[in-house]
Structures are given as C-alpha cells and as structure tokens.
Amino acid sequence: DAGITQSPRHKVTETGTPVTLRCHQTENHRYMYWYRQDPGHGLRLIHYSYGVKDTDKGEVSDGYSVSRSKTEDFLLTLESATSSQTSVYFCAIVRDTDYEQYFGPGTRLTVT
Amino acid sequence: SQQGEEDPQALSIQEGENATMNCSYKTSINNLQWYRQNSGRGLVHLILIRSNEREKHSGRLRVTLDTSKKSSSLLITASRAADTASYFCASHTNAGKSTFGDGTTLTVKP
Numbered sequence: 001d002a003g004i005t006q007s008p009r010h011k012v013t014e015t016g017t018p019v020t021l022r023c024h025q026t027e028n029h030r031y032m033y034w035y036r037q038d039p040g041h042g043l044r045l046i047h048y049s050y051g052v053k054d055t056d057k058g059e060v061s062d063g064y065s066v067s068r069s070k071t072e073d074f075l076l077t078l079e080s081a082t083s084s085q086t087s088v089y090f091c092a093i094v095r096d097t098d099y100e101q102y103f104g105p106g107t108r109l110t111v112t
Numbered sequence: 113s114q115q116g117e118e119d120p121q122a123l124s125i126q127e128g129e130n131a132t133m134n135c136s137y138k139t140s141i142n143n144l145q146w147y148r149q150n151s152g153r154g155l156v157h158l159i160l161i162r163s164n165e166r167e168k169h170s171g172r173l174r175v176t177l178d179t180s181k182k183s184s185s186l187l188i189t190a191s192r193a194a195d196t197a198s199y200f201c202a203s204h205t206n207a208g209k210s211t212f213g214d215g216t217t218l219t220v221k222p
Contacts, residue, residue: 031208042200042212050208094208099143103155
C-alpha cells in the first residue's frame with residue numbers, strides 16, 4: 001500500500017557492526033516513520049520525519065539515527081548494532097490527504 | 113507504562129459473534145487509527161477516527177472515540193474465522209507523533 005518498500009527484508013549482522021535500513025515511498029508524502037516490533041508487543045516509535053532534513057525522536061531512539069535527504073527515502077542507521085536491537089523494523093508513511101498511516105512489509109534484523 | 117493500551121489482551125469468540133476491543137491513550141490527539149496484523153505479517157490499516165468524531169463505520173467495523181475519557185473501542189460484528197489476528201490502536205498527535213498499544217489478539221473459532 002502507498003508504494004512503500006523496505007530493504008533489505010532480512011539481515012543478520014554481528015554485534016558492533018553498523019547497519020542501515022532503507023525505506024522508500026513512491027507517493028512523496030511528508031511524514032515517514034520507523035518503528036520496531038518485538039514479540040508479543042505493539043510497535044514502538046524510533047524516529048519520524050516531517051520533511052526533508054526534518055526529523056524527531058520517538059520513544060526508543062537511543063542507539064538509532066535517521067536521515068532524510070530526499071522526500072522518498074528515509075534511512076535508519078544502527079551505529080553499532082547490539083543484540084537488543086534484534087527486532088522487526090517497520091517503516092510507515094502518513095498520507096498527506098487523509099492522515100491515514102500505511103506500513104511497509106518490514107525488515108527482520110538479527111544481531112548475533 | 114505504554115501510552116496506548118488495549119484490552120483485553122486476548123479474546124476468543126465463536127464465528128458469528130461480535131468482538132469488542134478497547135484502547136486508551138494519554139495525550140491530546142489529532143486522530144486515532146486501528147490496524148490488523150496477521151501472525152508474522154505486516155500491518156493493515158482498518159479505520160481512522162478524528163478527534164472531533166464520536167463514531168465511524170466501515171463495513172463490519174464500528175469505531176467509537178471518547179476524548180473526555182481518552183478511549184476508543186473497535187467493534188467487529190458477525191466475526192469470521194478470517195478475522196483472527198492481532199488488532200492495534202495508535203494515537204496520532206497534531207505534531208505527527210504516534211503511539212501504539214500492545215494489541216488485542218483475537219481468535220475466532222469456526
């Protein structure tokens with residue numbers, strides 16, 4: 001929905017390595033989001049963006065940084081991955097027209 | 113504690129029965145949205161209700177919002193086995209920040 005893709009879809013990495021996840025949208029909506037979901041829980045907001053180079057922290061932002069240099073791309077970086085960052089990461093947009101939020105397919109990240 | 117909370121955490125009903133799940137939030141909102149997630153899959157948007165609306169319908173779904181109590185409910189009428197999933201609410205502020213609850217797991221038995 002809303003032309004959202006995430007890459008990679010699956011990644012296994014070692015503790016201490018940097019990791020970047022990419023979210024791409026095709027409809028140029030202003031708001032983009034990164035969430036993580038852990039087993040048995042809802043989604044927790046990591047960072048969100050309300051425009052190019054405009055970002056803000058969510059409730060679990062420690063250990064994560066983001067960048068948005070183009071409207072269509074929102075990157076999430078784990079500077080030095082830890083095992084506690086093993087999770088499923090979802091990107092989302094909020095449509096400018098009606099404020100409905102739509103999600104990408106998710107990235108399953110495992111940090112060993 | 114989580115800003116958004118759903119209850120019950122789990123709900124098991126027979127096909128054809130109605131399912132009601134509730135959501136509470138803590139801050140002023142612009143809107144509240146409900147989502148469905150099938151096991152191991154992504155989230156599907158169900159319905160959005162704005163802060164100035166009290167009730168909204170979409171097919172077999174009915175959502176209510178009580179801003180004085182900071183709560184919302186989702187009613188699924190005439191449940192089907194295919195409705196088996198986890199259901200989440202998310203409150204959205206005017207600044208665009210969103211907060212999810214931990215969800216209600218609904219099981220509909222054939």
